[in-house]
Amino acid sequence: MPGRFSLKASKRGKQLIKEAWKKLIVIHGTTIASASDMNEIFLREASKILQPDKNWDNVSEDYCAISEATLKRFREAKERITGSTFKIFCQVLNLNWEDVAENEADTNRDLSEAPSPINFYGRIQELAELQQWLSQKDCRLALIHGMGGIGKSTLARHLADRVADKYERLIWLSLESAPPFQKILIKLVQFLSKGEQEEGDIYQLMQYLHYQKCLIVLDAWEEIMDSHSADYTIYNVFVERVAKESHKSCLLLLSRRKPDNIAILEGKFVLSKKLLPLIKKDVKEFLSAEGLFGTDIELDKFSERYNNPWILKRIIQKTCLQKIKGLL
Known part of the structure; x- marks a missing residue:
C-alpha cells in the first residue's frame, strides 16, 4: 500500500x-x-x-x-x-x-513487547510443527495454549525468530491488563502503515493483512477473555475476520485457555497447539544445562515432580550447582 x-x-x-x-x-x-x-x-x-x-x-x-x-x-x-x-x-x-x-530490518519488526530470548530446552517437535504452520501452510490464525508458566511465550519468541524472514512485517503485542481494542488497533495500524496512519478501523487493518505478509502475535489472550468487557466482542470480531477472510498474513494468539470460538473455527486455516508439561528428557536437559546434577533415579523423580518451565526456573534461581537429592 x-x-x-x-x-x-x-x-x-x-x-x-x-x-x-x-x-x-x-x-x-x-x-x-x-x-x-x-x-x-x-x-x-x-x-x-x-x-x-x-x-x-x-x-x-x-x-x-x-x-x-x-x-x-x-x-x-x-x-x-x-x-x-x-x-x-x-x-x-x-x-x-x-x-x-x-x-530496514528493524523497521519491519517490532518485538519491543516480546520477552527477551532465553535458553530454550525441549519443545523440538512443537517448534517444528508450529514453524511448518507459519512457513508452509496457509495458516491465518494459530493458537498456542496451556497453563501458566508452561512456556508459551518462550516458544513463540523462538518461533517468531525462526519465521521472521518469511514475513514482511512482524509485531508482538502484550494484552496484559486487557487494553481496549482501540489501543491495540492504533498500534497495529501505525506499525503496518509505517507510521503514515495515526488510526484506522478493522477494515483498514484487514487491507494491510491482505497486501502485506504480516505476523501479529497477541500475548496473554486470557486477559481479554477474563475482562468481561464490550471490548472482548470487538477483539473477537477481528479474530474471526482474520480466520475467515482471504489474506497473506497470520495472527498468533497465546492463551492459558482455548477460547470456544476458536475451537469452532478450527480447520484448514485455523490451527491450535496445547503445550503440555516438559517430558523427562527435556527436564534432564534443562537441569544439566543449568548446573544441577544427581543420580538417574533422583533425576527421574525430580522430573516427575517438577516439569513446568516456570517452576524449574524459580528452583534454579534459588539453587547453585547442588545435587537434586536436596530438592526432593
Whole structure:
C-alpha cells in the first residue's frame, strides 16, 4: 500500500538523541526554566528549517510548525514520524539522521513487547510443527495454549525468530491488563502503515493483512477473555475476520485457555497447539544445562515432580550447582 516516507530511531539512535539533547540543554542552560522551555526552543529551531521563508521572530512564542507530540514520539522512539521531520530534528541536534534511524530490518519488526530470548530446552517437535504452520501452510490464525508458566511465550519468541524472514512485517503485542481494542488497533495500524496512519478501523487493518505478509502475535489472550468487557466482542470480531477472510498474513494468539470460538473455527486455516508439561528428557536437559546434577533415579523423580518451565526456573534461581537429592 502506498505511503509517505517515515522513520523511527533505533535503540542506538535513541541513545544518540538523548546525549545530543543533554548538550542542547547545556548550550541553552541560562534560558531554560523547565522542560517545556527546552521543547519550545527546539521546535522553534526545527520550524525555522522547515519553513525558512517565515519571519519566526514575529510569530507568537507558543506557535511552532511542528507539534510537541511529534517531538515526544521522536525522542521516545516508539512510533514513526515523517521522514522530513525526522531529518530536521536530527539536524537541530547536529546528528546524521542515517546514524539515528532504524535500518530496514528493524523497521519491519517490532518485538519491543516480546520477552527477551532465553535458553530454550525441549519443545523440538512443537517448534517444528508450529514453524511448518507459519512457513508452509496457509495458516491465518494459530493458537498456542496451556497453563501458566508452561512456556508459551518462550516458544513463540523462538518461533517468531525462526519465521521472521518469511514475513514482511512482524509485531508482538502484550494484552496484559486487557487494553481496549482501540489501543491495540492504533498500534497495529501505525506499525503496518509505517507510521503514515495515526488510526484506522478493522477494515483498514484487514487491507494491510491482505497486501502485506504480516505476523501479529497477541500475548496473554486470557486477559481479554477474563475482562468481561464490550471490548472482548470487538477483539473477537477481528479474530474471526482474520480466520475467515482471504489474506497473506497470520495472527498468533497465546492463551492459558482455548477460547470456544476458536475451537469452532478450527480447520484448514485455523490451527491450535496445547503445550503440555516438559517430558523427562527435556527436564534432564534443562537441569544439566543449568548446573544441577544427581543420580538417574533422583533425576527421574525430580522430573516427575517438577516439569513446568516456570517452576524449574524459580528452583534454579534459588539453587547453585547442588545435587537434586536436596530438592526432593
